[in-house]
Amino acid sequence: AVRPVLWSAAASIAAVGAGGSLGREGPMLRLGAAVSSWLGQRTGLSSRRLKILLGCGTAAGFAAAYNVPIGGSLFAMEVILGSFALEIFGPIVVASVIATLLARAAESAAPIYPAPGYGLVAPQELLAYLGLGLVGAAAAVTFVLGVRGFARLFRRFAAVPEAARPVLGLVMLAGIGMFVPEVLGNGFSTINGALQERFALQLLAGIAALKLIATALTAGSGCPGGHFTPSLCFGALVGGAYGELVHVAFPAATGSSGAYAAVGMAAVAAGASHAPLSAILILFEFTGNYDLILPLMLASIVSSVIARRLYPFSIYTEPLQRRGVELSWRMEEAALAGLRVDDMARDDPDTLRPEQSLPEVLDRFLAARRQRLFVVDGDRRLLGCVLLHEIKHALRDPARLEAADARGLMVPVPEAVRGADRLHRAAEVFARSDYERLPVLDDEGRYRGVLAKRDLLAVYAQEVLGRPAVLSTFVASDQPGSKGSAVELPPDFALRSVPAPAALGGLTLAEASLPKLLGVRVIEIRRPAPDGWEWIAPDAATVIAPGDELVVLGPARAVASLLEGRLEAGG
Known part of the structure; x- marks a missing residue:
């Protein structure tokens, strides 16, 4: 909303x-x-x-x-x-x-934080910027944990209503701001002060500590807002203080503190956000100074790598992790994580009972054309699996063949998935094995069916590669609690619900001739009714009414044409 x-x-x-x-x-x-x-x-x-x-x-x-x-x-x-x-x-x-x-x-098109005249004094100064990357990583983790710590502290104030906590946080911040106004706001003037070297070492360090507390107070109390700019300000102050120390120690080989303040902004932002590329380019655009690009790149990458090792969550993912939300960073993984294994599981008609004899097992293998069949007891508990490769070894021992049954031939199942698991987890299991199907267990540990690798690849092709869907799930109307069955469609076919084109209104399905015009068949009609929707299993004499939704099956291009209201296949 x-x-x-x-x-x-x-x-x-x-x-x-x-x-x-x-x-x-x-x-x-x-x-x-x-x-x-x-x-x-x-x-x-x-x-x-x-x-x-x-x-x-x-x-x-x-x-x-x-x-x-x-x-x-x-x-x-x-x-x-x-x-x-x-x-x-x-x-x-x-x-x-x-x-x-x-x-x-x-507004003006000029850089927000101009830093002219700063650059790399000598190649060996990169060692100092490498150190700034390490310091920036520690500062970034401190920034993230500081915000988290104050958020926990405010949640313990049970006597203070949740709606009043932001007000309390701002009042406490005002108390600090009365003595050190540089910590207030997004830090625009404070950053420029650090870049223009208006603060001494002690003041840089003191304002940095108070800025961290100010940000933690504001965000931890529940005030909504961005964290990127405060991390820039904190980084400028930390970088400026580091630059003062380095310049005092090596005055001839290092630049002034303003250059380190600019690079410190990128280092802390990269460590706090785990986004070094963004930090590098943003700081370059902020300052308009290309001479600092090498220190920016080095310090940002080092800070991001070290910060990830020190604490795995960024300033953006940490609140989600605190709420128990698992965040998939890659869109490909997120596409699979949106579906459960249950959504794609197929019933398995080729299971074996433990007491079945070897001839029965062989007949089942010949009928199923699979390399592995699962053994299930009367309570649908998964006992193991029989491998076709193992049967080949048993054929060499006639004595073993006479007494062989599924229980004697089966081996443990190395890995199974749960119906509630997400598909990206199932993909990881497939990646560790050579099997084409994985057994699926329900919440009580009973055998639910199998997840086929080709079904998972079909979902990947549809959700990630944008290919037309080749899988559809059907649920019987008299089985409302059923998960349905995934049915594979022919290549380049689609099953869609489309609004009935106005040109078809009043025609029967025979008169519409959709199979002849488009190669599309109407398998169901969804018609508006006073109490919701009426589902109609049509025949040739069924009349298409205005407002109908047609559930059609056919070539993907033809279905797309019908969805656009055109009665000819798209090119």
Whole structure:
């Protein structure tokens, strides 16, 4: 729903405007993603295209907030979608460019944090920036854990209503801001002060510590807003303090603290977000200084790698992990994680009973044409499996053949999956084995059926590669609790529910001649009724009425043409 997001964005704007230590990118990202999601759902986009549109909205919001079209695009792909596929790159770049042009029409196109004159003094100075990457990783993890710690602390204030906690956090922040105003807001003036070397070492370190507390107070109390800008400010202060120390120790071989403040911004942002590419390009666009690109790259990559080892969750994934949400970073994995094994499991008519004799086992293998059959007892408990390869060995021992049965031939099943497991977990099991089918167990450990590798690959082709669906699930109307059966369709065929074209209104199915025109057959009609929908099993004399939904089966191109209201196959 868009309305809760609008309220959240308004609250975020109010919190940032009141001096909360949060970033203005928060409401922009929320609004961009919400509008994109709403548009995608209204236009009936597929789940994959909806995710791409959501990435476009996020990129547009970030790019408009900070005048960083390249950084906004990379942020959406690296942090939000976790993919750099070409089909994603194009739409996101276009959205980011348009948003930046509109933002520049209202504001200046100049870099937000100019840092002219800074560069690499000598090649050996890269060692100092390598050290800054290590310091940035530690600072980034401290930043993430600090926000988490204060969030836990505020949740323990049971006497304070949840709605009042943000107010309490802002009041406490105001107490700090009365003495150190540099910690208030998103830190724009503080960052520029660090870049222009207006703070001494002690002041840089002190403001950095208080900025961390200010951000943790604001975010931990429940105020909505962005975390990227506060991490930049914290990084500028930490980097500036580190630069002061390094320059005092090696004045001839290192630059001034302003250069280290700029690189520190990228290092801490990369470590906190686990998005080094975005941090590098965003800081380059922020400063407009290409001479710092090598230190930026080195410190950001080192910080990101070390921060992941120190703490596996970023500032964006940590709240989700705290709520028990498992986040798949790759879109490919997310597509499979959206389905359960139960959704694709097939009934297995070729199971063996433990007492079946060898001739019966052989007959079952000949009929099933499989390399492995599962042995199940009377309570549907999975006992093991019989391998065709093992039977070949048994044929060499006549004495063993006479007394052989399924129980004597079976071996343990190395791995099984549960019906509640997600498909991406099943894909990992398939990757570790050579089998074409995996046994599926229900919640009580009983044998449910099998998951076929080709079914999983078909889902991958449909959800990830965008190929037409080759699988459909049928559920009998007299079995409402059934999971249904997955049925494989011929290649390039589709089963879809399409609105009846206006040209077919009033015609019988025989008069419509859809099999002759398109090669499409109507297998069911869904008709509006006063109490919902009426399902009709049609015959040649069934009349197509206005408002009908036709469940059709046929070539994918023909079904797509019918969906567009055209009565000729698409080219």
